Structures are given as C-alpha cells and as structure tokens.
Amino acid sequence: MKTTHRPRHAALLAAAALLAVIPLLAPAxxxxxxxxxxxxxxxxxxxxxxxxxxxxxxxxxxSAQNDAAGELPFELRQLISRYPVTLYTGDDCAPCIAGRNLLNSRGIPYTERTVKTPMDVDALQQLSGGSTVPILTIGGQRLKGFLNAEWNQYLDAAGYPASSRLPAGYRNPAPSPLTSLPEAPAPSAQPAPVPVQEAPASPPPPAPSNPTGIVF
Known part of the structure; x- marks a missing residue:
C-alpha cells in the first residue's frame, strides 16, 4: 500500500501562513x-x-453584559426565554441572601428586583398579594418565601441544571429597583403678564370763554 507524504517545504509554508493569520484574530x-x-x-x-x-x-x-448573555449555552438561552427567573429582595433579609446564594450556586441566570421604597412595596402587593420577600418567579410560577427544597424542585421542573454551566466571566444584571422614582415635574411656565390698560385720558376741560380770540 503506497502512502503519500506531504512535502516538508509545503508543511513549512502552511505553518507560516497560519502564523500570519493569528494576529488578525486577536481581540479588538x-x-x-x-x-x-x-x-x-x-x-x-x-x-x-x-x-x-x-x-x-x-x-x-x-454592553459587555449583553455580550456575556449572548455567550450563554444554547440550552440556557432556551430556558430563560421560556422560564425567566426573577428574584425580589429587600434590605437586611437573611432569606433573600440564602435564595440568592442558591441561584448563584446553581448558575441560574436571573434578574433581581429590590423592594425598598413605599412605591416598591405597593407594586409588590399588586404583583403577589403581599409585601414579604423574598419572592421567586420562574416563568408563571410564583414562590413566596425561601424554602431550599421547594425552590430546587421548581428549578428542576423547569429544566435548569443543578450545577453551573455559565461561561467564565458571566455576570447577572445588577439589582434594580422594582419601581422607578417619578420624574420631577417640569417647572410650570410663568403666566404671561396681563397688559395693563391705561385709563383713557379725560377730555380737556372746556376752554374758558375768550371773546378776544387770542390763542396762547
């Protein structure tokens, strides 16, 4: 059986061409x-x-954050499009920290919304019928309070992996308020000054009788 070998000079030319291309592939x-x-x-x-x-x-x-989201594995992109995960948290909330740690340990891409102002509390009551945190939503499912086994059960049912498959350097979006502060109203325009109409000049008093006809 005849075996052909690539000429040595051809291999050297191919290696040189590859080295010439590598600098062009460096990150911008x-x-x-x-x-x-x-x-x-x-x-x-x-x-x-x-x-x-x-x-x-x-x-x-x-943004770099959006680029990182675009690098998620196909399976995770499919999951977050069907069953997006949102975590509602408050200040000085130990269960909120435990819930956040669970999501991070499993590598769950999620959005965190903070409840701090009276407007946030009102919005949370309209959303969930209560004002307690944490609340976790997975698609249309809403879980009130942190229960490790329950959260894991619902994440498993949605198909999320038990261990992280996130690419290196991926970061979830920074927490954001549940409601935005209302914008300050624009200063009202000063009303245009009402023109003051001057009183019509009173007619001059009748000239005294001047039989001489002299005009001063």
Missing part, C-alpha cells in the same frame, strides 16, 4: 460609552476619567 481593543459630568455621551477606546460613568462595549457595540 475595548470601546467605552462614556457619560460626562455634563451628561454628554462620547465613545472612546481609552478608560474614562474618575468623574465619568462608562459602559464597556463589545465588538458589536453592545
């Missing part, structure tokens, strides 16, 4: 979306100053 330099103190938004490849807010953008112009 990061881009930042910067909001200055005056509210002006700019984009730069340099880190922001200390008094500026910035969001790191991926190659497609999305």
């Amino acid at each position: 330099q990061g881009i930042y979306r910067i909001v200055g103190p005056d509210g002006r938004i700019t984009f730069s490849d340099k880190p922001p100053a200390s008094n500026e807010k910035a969001t790191a953008l991926g190659p497609g112009g999305r």
